[in-house]
Amino acid sequence: MTTMKRLWGMSIDLDKCTGCGACQISCMQENNMPIFEDDSDIPKRVTFMDLMRVTNDYQGDKKYGEVQIAYVPKMCQQCSGNNPDPNKAVPPCVSVCPAVATDVSDDGVVSQIWSRCIGCRYCQAACPYEARVFNWWKPKYETDFKNSLNPDVSVASRGTVVKCTFCSHIWKRERDKMIAQGITDINQVQYTPACVSACPTGAMKFGDLRDPNSPVYEQKLKNDPRAVRLLHKIDNADPAEQQRRMKIKNYPNPKVYYLTSKQWLRDILSGFQNS
């Protein structure tokens, strides 16, 4: 037995993102997302990853030529609460579940067991990122789709909440492979989620937030002027102010960083302006 040292995280370079949607498609394929008759019903759609189209003209005040748009892939941000230690983490959604269907693993990933979920949707109410989705209808897999289902991910039943788990089943698969080779140190295992491996421009990076050699080393990202975390304005405050505010309440403290050199995009992603 080795102690888990990994803390999985992600960075997404929005300046490199073309909005092609390959991440979303590969996520749906990898995680056995159902296909409904009307998938244009976006508020009821079942997808772990939402490719959001964001514009600086959301208030309708920009003139011709000033309007800019960006695509923001958004999945579960794997929050941890004020304390980043996975053993003491309190993501907004985990503590509210009445049936312990969702939990934080020691690698910091917020997991969910579909078959334990009673479908109360309390976690959806708690999530600030709208990252959790509910199976409003019975998931359907027409004819040939059934043959291409991924055996590593369980198929959810109607009336349960599902979410992105950073493809932790791939990590488990890689772990099994290593054990077969006789390597039992869990910290040797590396993996890449489906969305990251599908990204054609290399905008998405995945790795260990604690490892200085990883592309998503947290200390480096925190000091990067291009980095911003979704709806997390407290990052802009000075450390003393952060300490003061964290005594009042928990903050989500997500493990996904967005990188962009566009100031308007950083402003809008970090949260509401008029506070």
Added chain:
Amino acid sequence: MKFIEFLKDEFNSYSRKSQIALYVLFAIVALFGIFAIQVLFWGLGYTDMNNNFAWGVWIIGDLGLVALGGGAFFTGFFLYIFRVDKLEPIINSTVLLGWMCYLFTLVLLLFDVGQPLRAWFGFAYPNWGPHLMPISMLTEVFWCLSLYFCILCVELVPIVLKQRLLDRYPVVHAIGHYMHKLMWTMAAAGTFLSFFHQGSLGGGMWGVLYAKAQWFRPHFFFLAVVAATAGGTSFMMLIPWIAGKIMKKEVVPKETFYTLAKISGVMFIFYTSFRIYDIYSMAVKYVPAVDRSFMDLWGGLYGIWMLALELILCFVPITMYLVKKFREQEKTLVTGFIAGVSAILVSKMNVLLHGFSVPNFPWRGFTTYNPTIQEWFVFLGCIAIMTLIYMWFVKYTPLFPHLHHSEHASEGHE
């Protein structure tokens, strides 16, 4: 065939107006049955709820019924623990209303969860922390709600046993009598349990959602308890008053109404001051802590007016219940009942329905929600069944002992 004859006689024993009311109620219940099957067998896709707007009209039903049914524990607490004997004539009706409110809260919750058959997971895999302190507020709701419902069932038994056909047997009579004597223990246990789930379902569940600006307030748990005591007592007076109006009889003596109105009025003073503090603390402390502006949460004038309406409704019962002149006039007193119940319902709508419509991302607008026909009829069906149960109890059990003291009434019910 005998049974059908019996039903016919039963139906014909009602007045013409009551028969029309019964037709309407049965029609709603029939539609409830159809839509209930549709929702339970084919999924919650038939509702207008979605991934942003996770709960809708049924949660207002849950919270409203629990808060209003909370009047049962508070009235029982005053009668059995503080020995305010003037409340005796209203207690049977109060217990019945409390029992029905809780029963239909559970029914609506079953509709609301995506997997009703897994509802027992809440008991089998509860999210307890150390020292049996619930981590999830919903775990606390599961346990306290179901345990308190059991207590209300026990409290209801003596009323059912007093039914004329059953009361003839000496054994049944004795059981009913001694259960009634021991009812203070149930009232005490009920108060204890009710305190927790009123707090958790009504407030704590929202107060702990720290990532949501519209909900996070650590004191919200306690606000919900006070809301239930204030609004619940108003509801416990409103329904017997309506029953009395329909039956054209004095079912509850005036002094009982006055006593309970005074209690409710004092609770409304506490509730209104607490709610004003709550809004103030939201505006200056908790919403800025989530990097939002308080005014932006209300979506313009509509939301602000809803908030103003809630506060105006809170001041009406205070005036009507506590000023002697208004309390002793029927019209003003009833205005107080209606305003008191509405104040609580509007507050639940402001917190919940409005809370869900608040955008999470700066570039999104407010979400609209318009309940579908399925949601309406499941909701209205529950209310219709509650009305039918209440009518049955009025006719066949001594729900209003005062009525039996003054005259032995058996005809001309609702």
